Amino acid sequence: MTLPQTFRTGDTPLPNIIILTHKLTRAYDMGGEVVRALQGVSVQIRKNEYVAVMGPSGSGKSTLMNLIGCLDTPTSGEYWLNGQKVSDLDDDELARIRNKEIGFVFQTFNLLPRASALHNVELPLIYAGAGARERRARAARALERVGLGDRMEHRPNELSGGQRQRVAIARALVNDPSILLADEPTGNLDSTTSGEIMAVFRDLHRQGQTIVMVTHEHDIAAHAARVVTLRDGLIASDQLQAA
Amino acid sequence: MPLFEALRLALQTIRTQKLKSGFSLLGVFIGVASLIGAWSIVNGVNRYMTEKFAQTLFGVNTFQLRRRPMFTPNVPDSVWRAWARRPRIRFSDAEALTAGFTVPVVTAWQSSENNTVTYRDKTARDIELTAASERYFEIKNLRVAIGRAFTSQENRSGAAVAVLGDAVAQRLFVDRSPLDRSVRIAGTAYRVIGVVERQGSILGFPLDRFVVVPALSPAQNLVNPPGILDAFLVKAQSEPEMRLAMDQAEGIMRSRRHLRPRQDDNFALDTSEGVQRFWAGISRILVVVLPGVVLVSLVIGGIVIMNIMLMAVAERTREIGLRKSLGARRRDVLRQFLAESAAIATVGAAFGVVAGIGLTLLIGAASPLPASLSPVSIVLGVIMGAGVGVVAGVYPASRAARLDPIAALRQE
Numbered sequence: 001m002t003l004p005q006t007f008r009t010g011d012t013p014l015p016n017i018i019i020l021t022h023k024l025t026r027a028y029d030m031g032g033e034v035v036r037a038l039q040g041v042s043v044q045i046r047k048n049e050y051v052a053v054m055g056p057s058g059s060g061k062s063t064l065m066n067l068i069g070c071l072d073t074p075t076s077g078e079y080w081l082n083g084q085k086v087s088d089l090d091d092d093e094l095a096r097i098r099n100k101e102i103g104f105v106f107q108t109f110n111l112l113p114r115a116s117a118l119h120n121v122e123l124p125l126i127y128a129g130a131g132a133r134e135r136r137a138r139a140a141r142a143l144e145r146v147g148l149g150d151r152m153e154h155r156p157n158e159l160s161g162g163q164r165q166r167v168a169i170a171r172a173l174v175n176d177p178s179i180l181l182a183d184e185p186t187g188n189l190d191s192t193t194s195g196e197i198m199a200v201f202r203d204l205h206r207q208g209q210t211i212v213m214v215t216h217e218h219d220i221a222a223h224a225a226r227v228v229t230l231r232d233g234l235i236a237s238d239q240l241q242a243a
Numbered sequence: 244m245p246l247f248e249a250l251r252l253a254l255q256t257i258r259t260q261k262l263k264s265g266f267s268l269l270g271v272f273i274g275v276a277s278l279i280g281a282w283s284i285v286n287g288v289n290r291y292m293t294e295k296f297a298q299t300l301f302g303v304n305t306f307q308l309r310r311r312p313m314f315t316p317n318v319p320d321s322v323w324r325a326w327a328r329r330p331r332i333r334f335s336d337a338e339a340l341t342a343g344f345t346v347p348v349v350t351a352w353q354s355s356e357n358n359t360v361t362y363r364d365k366t367a368r369d370i371e372l373t374a375a376s377e378r379y380f381e382i383k384n385l386r387v388a389i390g391r392a393f394t395s396q397e398n399r400s401g402a403a404v405a406v407l408g409d410a411v412a413q414r415l416f417v418d419r420s421p422l423d424r425s426v427r428i429a430g431t432a433y434r435v436i437g438v439v440e441r442q443g444s445i446l447g448f449p450l451d452r453f454v455v456v457p458a459l460s461p462a463q464n465l466v467n468p469p470g471i472l473d474a475f476l477v478k479a480q481s482e483p484e485m486r487l488a489m490d491q492a493e494g495i496m497r498s499r500r501h502l503r504p505r506q507d508d509n510f511a512l513d514t515s516e517g518v519q520r521f522w523a524g525i526s527r528i529l530v531v532v533l534p535g536v537v538l539v540s541l542v543i544g545g546i547v548i549m550n551i552m553l554m555a556v557a558e559r560t561r562e563i564g565l566r567k568s569l570g571a572r573r574r575d576v577l578r579q580f581l582a583e584s585a586a587i588a589t590v591g592a593a594f595g596v597v598a599g600i601g602l603t604l605l606i607g608a609a610s611p612l613p614a615s616l617s618p619v620s621i622v623l624g625v626i627m628g629a630g631v632g633v634v635a636g637v638y639p640a641s642r643a644a645r646l647d648p649i650a651a652l653r654q655e
Contacts, residue, residue, distance in 0.1 A: 071568060071648045092572045099570020110565045110652070114259050126248055127570035171569070 019045040024077035037063040039233035052224035059230040103172025107184035118152040142170040162193035249582035267551035268591025270544020275624035279599025282620035287613035301515040308475040314521030351379040354466040362415040371453040390437030401459035405433035409441040410451035447611035545635035552639035564651025577644040584636025592628025
């Protein structure tokens, strides 16, 4: 796939580009031995794209995911998110970006076990500084969006796996993030439930949500409109596919 | 995250983990409870000393002429030996003073020694036998409940009459009236003419185990060598008059003893202030020792809380990673764990306050120690408790705040 813009250092991304990485590298110091997990990844993702990132283990897809999710900072290269260069922000600014721009969906759901579904969904709003009433209203709306309007006061252990992941999706959406970032979202689910979650993603995508999903399952990646495959820290292929 | 959220979260965590939180707040609980309890005792004894003891038992505006001060903490041996070499107070000293005062005063002689009092086959041992003059009762605020005190005539003539303390009357006569019965002190028969109202006890020492007889009665030889007094008691009508009387007493005594201007007094003029100084000396020791005990339990409490918090941080690493991924900044995480540890400690301190108040009531009701609750100790207890929580929480909370979200999320 051709890049919408040939990006050079010093440029700013085009307005409709949500994610832009430019020669992104990440090296880890593993007890004196330097592991170069990413070796110069340049990728651009437009608003309302649905992208699957694939690759075998060790290909660097988790590293790329962490960088895109602003959980980590690159060794070199640039990362622009929603028109803002985030590759050189400090810890607190990254926390703010994570809060405002990114909605995480994890393989293991990562819900607080003792909190109700509603409270779990409220969490990002607490860190955004929203008032209690506004939090409840927005969290309730997000839960309704994923079809859990009647499960708000349930705790995670009172919900099925698919329902838990939908709570997590509601939590990811509650701040209206620029991107929904899903890391193996169906990895802990059976195929029927996986299908449900993929249906939720498809609906969100249709409503205009940009989705980046890391997976190693081809049939899950098949739901995405574009598949970026990594190998040895580099992009091996970048293909559009029929939905 | 606003402080309110952090506190709400902290209380929620304590609620859901009652047992663990209960153990972790034990140290602070004990520290604060013992602080308040011990403070109450010191405070209570303090009040007792200044109000009841000084005012009632010693007597208002009263001083005593003695060979040496009555209450003296930490006196070196050399001073003791010097005191022991001093001349004793003589009857003639007392008479000279009585004649020499120009301010209106009430005076009494007093000599005391432990002895045994018997009535038929009943015996009361270790009774404080006091040979005193008739105004002794007035100065010491001893009200005679049954019968009467002896008169100055009886005193001068050395009548063999006795006024009993309540405990002695109880011991020897049980329910019968002791009036006009004959008790024996060292073989001599004394007619009981009165019983003094019950005095209770001070710091566990009973105040009713005494017998008062006239200063010149046969018992005078049991309490002191002939012509010698333990103390000469002087009660003035006001504080300035007492000072004046003290100056006069000092002058008279110095001239009677031919002391040169450079020489120190070789007698003591004790006031209730002396007693209070004595108590102040003891309470100073308590004030030094007490915070030590409280400090130890608070430090232990702090260490326990720190450990529990470190465990909590380890257990909730994933939660911390998640919160960070959702936008929690370092200071949000720091605040969350600080609030939690402060809340644990404050809840412990609150329980400690309740227990301390209970302890105070219990001590007041079930022990001879007078306990009086001090609001300062409650405020101090809560502040210290919460402070311990914050201090103990700093290290675990900063560890939590520094966690790398990626590593934290990966934690099983």
